[in-house]
Amino acid sequence: MMIQIGWCAGMQQAGMLAEAKLDYIECPLSSLPLEGNEAALAEQLASYAESAIPVRAMNLFAPGDMRLVGPDTDPDRFRRYAYKAGEAASKIGAKVVVLGSGGARKVPDAWEHQRAEQQLLGCLSFIAEEWRGTGVTLALEPLNRKETNLINSVSEAVRLTAQINDPAIRVLADFYHMEEENEPLSTLMTYKDWIVHIHIADTGRLAPGTGVYPYEEFMATVAAMGYKGMISAECGRWPESDEALHDSIAFMTAMRDRITDMARTKSSGHA
Known part of the structure; x- marks a missing residue:
């Protein structure tokens, strides 16, 4: 594949x-009316399923007012929401749902970090159980310290995910956040069996191919991993023109082709 x-x-x-x-x-994901009118949800799910381009992944897991850790959590609300999220993503045909949601998982100043981790583990455990058999995997996304104070590296995300140890819960690696946190790309190789999805951007969190991120090293690492999943551009803002968008997509297509060639060369024993 x-x-x-x-x-x-x-x-x-x-x-x-x-x-x-x-x-x-x-x-x-949070744009779906998962806590609202069932008819409105059904209509929106139908529009997603009939999209001109497949919806294979979803991000922005938590609504803006939902808290996954700290004293203001609402476990019953979370469970209802998470169950419907898995059901909706499955109907749409999404394979991966990304849990970034930095605000929802930010540990309040007066709250113990370890206690927050346990709360998040409880959320992940519930999702693992409820999403089993749906064909949807939750990808826990490390975010840089400017966006949250819980899980800031791929290694931290793997440490938590390994405690759940269920194939429904895996890890996302984001090139932008790794750069912000000075996390080496070799980390991807170390934890290749846990990484189910990848986000990319370029300098300033702009479109891939417009900055100075070390894409040659990135491509070589992804090829060495034997990665065959999805890679999404996630940028801070939309490209300034249609031409800029098409240029970035051309860059990503060439990137994908180069990764494929590198992987093929490696597997044939000529690397």
Whole structure:
């Protein structure tokens, strides 16, 4: 199976991304009315399922007012939401749902860090049980310290995920956050069996191919991992023009082809 490339965007960009020949779109889960009217949810799910480009991944797991750790959690609400999230993602055809949600998992100043970890582990454990058999995997995303104070590296995410030890819970690696935290790309190789999804950007969290991120090293590492999952561009803002978008997608396509060639060379014993 070849690596698929996609872009994190709203459904309003689906047609444009389909025309640009991307493999999929990654949409925000929290934009679905999972806590609202069932008819509205059914209508939106139908529109996602009929999208011009497949919705293979979803991000922005938690609504803005949901807390996963700290004194203001609402476990019953979380369980209802998480169950419906897995059900909705499965109906849409998404394979991965990303749990970033830095605000939802930020540990309050007066709260013990270890206690917050246990709360998050409880959330992950519930998802592992409820999503089993849906075909949807939750990818825990490390975020840089400017966005949250809980899980800031791939190694930390793997440490928590390993405690759940269920194939429904895996880890996302984000090139931008790794750069912000000075986490070496070799970490990807170390934890290759845990990584189910990858996000990329470039300098300033702009479109891939526009900055000075070490993409040659990234491509070599991903090839060495034997990674065959999805890679989504997740940028701080939309490219400034259609031409800029197409240039970045061309960069990502060439990146994917180069990773494939590197992996093929390695497997044939000529590396």
